[in-house]
Amino acid sequence: MPESVTPVTPITAFSQRDPRWAGERLGAGPLSLGQAGCLVTAMASVLADVAGVSTGPGRLNGWLRDNGGFASGDLFVFRAVEGLGLRMVDWTACPDAPAPVEAIADGLAAGFGVVAKVDFWPGERIQQHWVRVLAASQSMEPERWQIMDPWQAPGHEVQSLSKYAAPGWDAARALFAVAIYAPMPGRRFEVRGLADTELAQDELCWRTGVR
Numbered sequence: 001m002p003e004s005v006t007p008v009t010p011i012t013a014f015s016q017r018d019p020r021w022a023g024e025r026l027g028a029g030p031l032s033l034g035q036a037g038c039l040v041t042a043m044a045s046v047l048a049d050v051a052g053v054s055t056g057p058g059r060l061n062g063w064l065r066d067n068g069g070f071a072s073g074d075l076f077v078f079r080a081v082e083g084l085g086l087r088m089v090d091w092t093a094c095p096d097a098p099a100p101v102e103a104i105a106d107g108l109a110a111g112f113g114v115v116a117k118v119d120f121w122p123g124e125r126i127q128q129h130w131v132r133v134l135a136a137s138q139s140m141e142p143e144r145w146q147i148m149d150p151w152q153a154p155g156h157e158v159q160s161l162s163k164y165a166a167p168g169w170d171a172a173r174a175l176f177a178v179a180i181y182a183p184m185p186g187r188r189f190e191v192r193g194l195a196d197t198e199l200a201q202d203e204l205c206w207r208t209g210v211r
Contacts, residue, residue, distance in 0.1 A: 012048035013157040021058030029074025036206035039130040041150035046113030051085040071200035099175035117177035123166035
């Protein structure tokens, strides 16, 4: 694993609480992007930087709603963005095992997009929250891993992973699921670690207040 990975430049950072789209309904569900749109917001950032798609959380939300991108009304379908030029090349669910840090670092070094599930209140019952991983470090100290956190206010989205790591956790412990995406032109990849059924978000993330 390299000592550090420089994040893509420039970063297209989005906040789910941006007033331009925060009040929109997430998919066909009852909650808004501002309450529950962390994963869609993180994916909009990946699409912009990795696939070169001119989009944002509101536009992506509408596209997903119209193109089978949600299961059960508002749960993100991970393969849906293939229609926008991103292919998921790796998926790992790791609630009880270390996250695949080598695959994350290799993906970032190749210019791929990485989204990861974290615990919104680290160390308590897991309240899932999705972020985009921007940079990884061999040291495994969460302070040296950089993320784009959709929950932060506009202009403050880039943070360290330490925000979602309880005391004593390293970076591999702080990540509970990881999806890695590559641009589709050129070489085709096979997704590893998936069941035959369509993979969708297992639980909705939603917030009612400001952390």
